[in-house]
Amino acid sequence: MTFFCTNCWKEIDRSTDVCPHCGKKQSELGQEPFVKKLIRALKHPEPSTPVRAAEILGELKAEEALPYLIELTKHSKDPFIVKAAISSIKKIKDTNYINNYEQQFKIP
Ligand SMILES: [Zn+2]
Numbered sequence: 092m093t094f095f096c097t098n099c100w101k102e103i104d105r106s107t108d109v110c111p112h113c114g115k116k117q118s119e120l121g122q123e124p125f126v127k128k129l130i131r132a133l134k135h136p137e138p139s140t141p142v143r144a145a146e147i148l149g150e151l152k153a154e155e156a157l158p159y160l161i162e163l164t165k166h167s168k169d170p171f172i173v174k175a176a177i178s179s180i181k182k183i184k185d186t187n188y189i190n191n192y193e194q195q196f197k198i199p
Contacts, residue, residue: 149179
């Protein structure tokens with residue numbers, strides 16, 4: 092399994108405590124569950140972070156993230172974030188679900 096820095100969301104080695112990208116100590120980043128951190132990262136002001144978080148949530152098939160991802164597709168103005176959220180929803184839910192959703196909300 093791949094590990095990610097819970098501050099900057101770049102890929103890091105599991106054995107690394109200090110992130111080589113942002114310098115944050117993983118052991119000091121709090122005891123919040125990983126998926127919760129990812130959900131929080133969906134609202135990160137730096138646009139590449141929500142994109143990355145959405146991708147990882149999709150990989151993890153994190154069902155609890157679905158309402159947040161759907162929210163993102165409705166309210167985000169960033170097409171890259173919307174695209175990442177949609178592809179993540181597709182990974183989490185089956186194809187029929189997302190097809191219905193796309194028809195309902197006219198997502199291209
Ligand atoms: Zn980092």
